[in-house]
Amino acid sequence: MELIKTKDCVYEYVKHDADGNECGKVRAVDGVSLDVEQGDFIAILGANGSGKSTFAKHLNAILVPNEGSVYVDGKLTSDPDNVWDVRQCTGMVFQNPDNQIIGQLVEEDVGFGPENLCVPTNEIWQRVEESLKAVGMYAYRKKSPAKLSGGQKQRVSIAGVLAMHPKCIVLDEPTAMLDPKGRKEVIRAARALNDVENISIILITHYMEEVIYANKVFIIDNGKVVMQGTPKEIFARVDELKQVGLEVPQVTLLAHELKSRGLNIADAVLTEAELIEELKKCSNL
Amino acid sequence: MLRDITLGQYYPADSLLHKLDPRVKIVGTIIYIAILFVADNVWGYLLAAMALGVMIVMSKVPVRFIFKGMRAIIFLLMITVVFNVFLTPGRVLFQWKAIKITYEGLLIAGTMAIRLIFLIVGTSIMTLTTTPNQLTDALEALMSPFKKIKLPVHEVAMMMSIALRFIPILMEETDKIMKAQMARGAGFDSKRLTDRAKSLIPLLVPLFVSAFRRANDLAMAMEARCYRGGERTRMKPLQYCSRDYMSYAVLWIVLIGAIVIRVLLPAMV
Amino acid sequence: MLEFVDVEYYYDSDMPGATPALRDINLKIEDGEFVGIIGHTGSGKSTLVQHMNGLLNPTKGKYIYDGTVIDAKSGNLKELRAKVGLVFQYPEHQLFEATVLEDVCFGPKNMGLTDDECKKRAVEALDKVGVDAKYYDASPFELSGGQKRRVAIAGVLAMSPRVLVLDEPTAGLDPEGRHDLLNMLKTLNDEGMTIVLVSHSMDDVAKYARRLVVIDNAYIAFDGTPTEVFSHKSELVNMGLNVPQITGIMQSLKSNGFDVDDTLFDVDAAAESIMKCLDRK
Numbered sequence: 141m142e143l144i145k146t147k148d149c150v151y152e153y154v155k156h157d158a159d160g161n162e163c164g165k166v167r168a169v170d171g172v173s174l175d176v177e178q179g180d181f182i183a184i185l186g187a188n189g190s191g192k193s194t195f196a197k198h199l200n201a202i203l204v205p206n207e208g209s210v211y212v213d214g215k216l217t218s219d220p221d222n223v224w225d226v227r228q229c230t231g232m233v234f235q236n237p238d239n240q241i242i243g244q245l246v247e248e249d250v251g252f253g254p255e256n257l258c259v260p261t262n263e264i265w266q267r268v269e270e271s272l273k274a275v276g277m278y279a280y281r282k283k284s285p286a287k288l289s290g291g292q293k294q295r296v297s298i299a300g301v302l303a304m305h306p307k308c309i310v311l312d313e314p315t316a317m318l319d320p321k322g323r324k325e326v327i328r329a330a331r332a333l334n335d336v337e338n339i340s341i342i343l344i345t346h347y348m349e350e351v352i353y354a355n356k357v358f359i360i361d362n363g364k365v366v367m368q369g370t371p372k373e374i375f376a377r378v379d380e381l382k383q384v385g386l387e388v389p390q391v392t393l394l395a396h397e398l399k400s401r402g403l404n405i406a407d408a409v410l411t412e413a414e415l416i417e418e419l420k421k422c423s424n425l
Numbered sequence: 426m427l428r429d430i431t432l433g434q435y436y437p438a439d440s441l442l443h444k445l446d447p448r449v450k451i452v453g454t455i456i457y458i459a460i461l462f463v464a465d466n467v468w469g470y471l472l473a474a475m476a477l478g479v480m481i482v483m484s485k486v487p488v489r490f491i492f493k494g495m496r497a498i499i500f501l502l503m504i505t506v507v508f509n510v511f512l513t514p515g516r517v518l519f520q521w522k523a524i525k526i527t528y529e530g531l532l533i534a535g536t537m538a539i540r541l542i543f544l545i546v547g548t549s550i551m552t553l554t555t556t557p558n559q560l561t562d563a564l565e566a567l568m569s570p571f572k573k574i575k576l577p578v579h580e581v582a583m584m585m586s587i588a589l590r591f592i593p594i595l596m597e598e599t600d601k602i603m604k605a606q607m608a609r610g611a612g613f614d615s616k617r618l619t620d621r622a623k624s625l626i627p628l629l630v631p632l633f634v635s636a637f638r639r640a641n642d643l644a645m646a647m648e649a650r651c652y653r654g655g656e657r658t659r660m661k662p663l664q665y666c667s668r669d670y671m672s673y674a675v676l677w678i679v680l681i682g683a684i685v686i687r688v689l690l691p692a693m694v
Numbered sequence: 695m696l697e698f699v700d701v702e703y704y705y706d707s708d709m710p711g712a713t714p715a716l717r718d719i720n721l722k723i724e725d726g727e728f729v730g731i732i733g734h735t736g737s738g739k740s741t742l743v744q745h746m747n748g749l750l751n752p753t754k755g756k757y758i759y760d761g762t763v764i765d766a767k768s769g770n771l772k773e774l775r776a777k778v779g780l781v782f783q784y785p786e787h788q789l790f791e792a793t794v795l796e797d798v799c800f801g802p803k804n805m806g807l808t809d810d811e812c813k814k815r816a817v818e819a820l821d822k823v824g825v826d827a828k829y830y831d832a833s834p835f836e837l838s839g840g841q842k843r844r845v846a847i848a849g850v851l852a853m854s855p856r857v858l859v860l861d862e863p864t865a866g867l868d869p870e871g872r873h874d875l876l877n878m879l880k881t882l883n884d885e886g887m888t889i890v891l892v893s894h895s896m897d898d899v900a901k902y903a904r905r906l907v908v909i910d911n912a913y914i915a916f917d918g919t920p921t922e923v924f925s926h927k928s929e930l931v932n933m934g935l936n937v938p939q940i941t942g943i944m945q946s947l948k949s950n951g952f953d954v955d956d957t958l959f960d961v962d963a964a965a966e967s968i969m970k971c972l973d974r975k
Binding site: 197200202224227228232234239240241242244245248251253255256257259260261264265282284286300301304 | 435437556557558586587589590593594638639642643645646647648649650651652653656657658659660661662
């Protein structure tokens, strides 16, 4: 059974003008259907305003679809009785590192979720320790979150979700406000959880370099899924990506450029090492 | 200047005071305040000073750090002193035209100043040694009888804890927005009061917008982590141990001492 | 012309053991330059740019704008701030007026210009950043993120600065938004405006800036053309920075025996160089 299954998910909201009158509806999510299996690493890409974050909020029952359905672990999210089970099953990490840390100390923040789940005290401590170790933040457990870097704060947020023992973690543009170092830390932590703990990861982003590790990529534009496939399949379509306001990683772009100049290189080269291999093949001929 | 306010800040250290149950610290602070107001002679204040001194030493918080917080209230202190010195009737020590200084005025101003300083330092020792989370937990526990009359004790405690967490963030934000508007030629130092009030709009509007955005984000993040108020377990449940009972005993003894001093020894005024 | 002479800056200069946020800064930026200032979070780059319009004053040393020393005693900083426009990170957070046009007028109004002149400048500025006239009467809070940012930048441009300093202007924008914004800066620079672009993304600045200043741990670590700076790859990596992706690839290719130009950072030029190298074999 799929861990997450969305079918023709539609989300509309009513727009108001300056005087508070209704002035039309906006379809932020327009018929998205996708399946996530246990252990998947899914990337959802889209330009700003494409509806990708709105969609992500459906996976955690923060929003429920106007039309269509979202099932998480076999439970319909729009049934109010399922809300807390759904939220325990799919944890969520948001964009702004400052606006999602509740605790005054790192460990207290990680304990917040288990406390809400009524986990016994001894087990909370155990979970906090495990979770902080999994994201490499155990040494900071007694620190105030205010003293941490952006990347560290986001790792604490991931640990906070992890302590709730979810099957899936949705990361909603977790790196948008970070510097390159912080970005790397967060992606590395997410990948490790996927590899080691087999937790499904759904990464929402517009940074292409973060997508190459995913096993499935969905491109959302205007609330619709316009492309889906493996990173290789997606990144071979350089021009289509440009049309939806996205771009491929620079390596891929360079390989694409070389190919269009007549070099015999594979489609969608994703890493530097791959490109060098390909070029070595070319130069031997 | 905003950075100088140490009131409500936590200073991490490994001391007996830090380890004490926060409920004891709150009750202790209340008793300490009671002692201050019971005191009406030198011995009473000496007792309070001693209690304060012992607490400062025990807290392992640098004295300089504790008194840095005083800067913020110095203005309040001055006003209190000036009012009392000049406006208290009694035996005149010095007179110049309508202005006169009385013995009683000096005495009351002095005791008021001491009380105020002791009060601020005493309460800041509590906040310096207690994380806001512990503080709100303790408040919630101490106020739990009010739950019976349907007071939202838990919610109020949670609100306080969040407010405390966001104070430094909002202060930083204020600084940033102020600089951004100054870069657009805004001045926050106008002499005229009306201009000054007007100049605050470009600061306050973005600050409110930002506070609401943060509140919204935070509420979503809390719900996503299954927060629904009410029924929760605790990572750090409050549990009294022997040192807490001992502390209670000491506190009551000191309070009784203060009352005895007041009853047996003559008042100053 | 902006000039820093031996500038040192402390946030808490009265605290014993305080570490400086800036140290030994000697930097001269001529009119019409396009300078990229690079450093990771906390390196001191934001502190540096806040000196440029007098929001901060050096603890030691001198900051000079067009021959005038700017310090705590300099009286009218409003004039300097109109000449050196500073766009903060996430500038959309400073919007406050009821309409887009009024918000952009805020800067010119503070300069004491007449209402007509303010409006004229605001319209010009909004035009430059590509905000359509139909949004002039909209509330800035109703716009999309990218549009808000443009309006906020227009708010600084409306003061007609000669130098425009931007702190991480592309943070949070998608690829298209990023390109649009950087191209707009290039146009402004072509028209004669000095641009100082602060960023931690080498890829963003490499293509646009003609000069890079790398700040690390309160010091200026490197100052030169992009090509010069990118030749110090290992030092840059140690500072938590990196060379642009393309430069990195070219450098790896070179160390793998390919005879390519390893200072390039543009995809087309890199492809050109690789093709030439393969042709020769």
